[in-house]
Amino acid sequence: MHDELRAILINTPREIRQVGVFYIKTNPNQLQNLIDMSFSDSQPEGWRAAWILADFVKNDIQIRKKIQPLSSKIVASFKTFNSPGQIREFLKVIQYLDVSGKDMGLLIDMCFDWLLDRKIDQSFRVHAMQIIYDYSKKEPDLQPELKAILEQEMEYALPGFKSRGKKILKLIG
Numbered sequence: 001m002h003d004e005l006r007a008i009l010i011n012t013p014r015e016i017r018q019v020g021v022f023y024i025k026t027n028p029n030q031l032q033n034l035i036d037m038s039f040s041d042s043q044p045e046g047w048r049a050a051w052i053l054a055d056f057v058k059n060d061i062q063i064r065k066k067i068q069p070l071s072s073k074i075v076a077s078f079k080t081f082n083s084p085g086q087i088r089e090f091l092k093v094i095q096y097l098d099v100s101g102k103d104m105g106l107l108i109d110m111c112f113d114w115l116l117d118r119k120i121d122q123s124f125r126v127h128a129m130q131i132i133y134d135y136s137k138k139e140p141d142l143q144p145e146l147k148a149i150l151e152q153e154m155e156y157a158l159p160g161f162k163s164r165g166k167k168i169l170k171l172i173g
Helices: 002-011 016-026 028-038 045-059 061-077 084-094 101-116 122-136 142-156 159-172
Strands: none
Touching: 016 028, 016 045, 028 045, 028 061, 028 084, 045 061, 045 084, 061 084, 061 101, 084 122, 101 122, 101 142, 122 142, 122 159, 142 159
């Protein structure tokens, strides 16, 4: 079965999410393999597995509960992933998980670094600002820094950044 999942992840470009989601739904015993592959250095399987996992986490609260114990591993893995796709998809995943303590501090630091880096993938920056904003609801002291960075970066930002940034700035007030 593990080989079937690997074949889906390698050979199905555009339809991968639907095929992968269907495969896992009809073979729930393969969820752990999907999780393991999503952390893999082997590409494209790693980021494609993370893509499918992100879809599950977004849409299935039971999967979120199963993934929750991996929040520390996800935060630590951001520094070691070799695929921008894995980082992007795990940024989506982590938004649905409870991260606290030292892990949250590390995550927020990374998010601020990504937010300030104009050379990285814009999706990292967009997800990073959302993660910082979401956490700032618990730690309002972050909001002035986030607001200042967003206002500073608007001039140089691409449309996706501007759109999310404007929404967050409006929420911050």
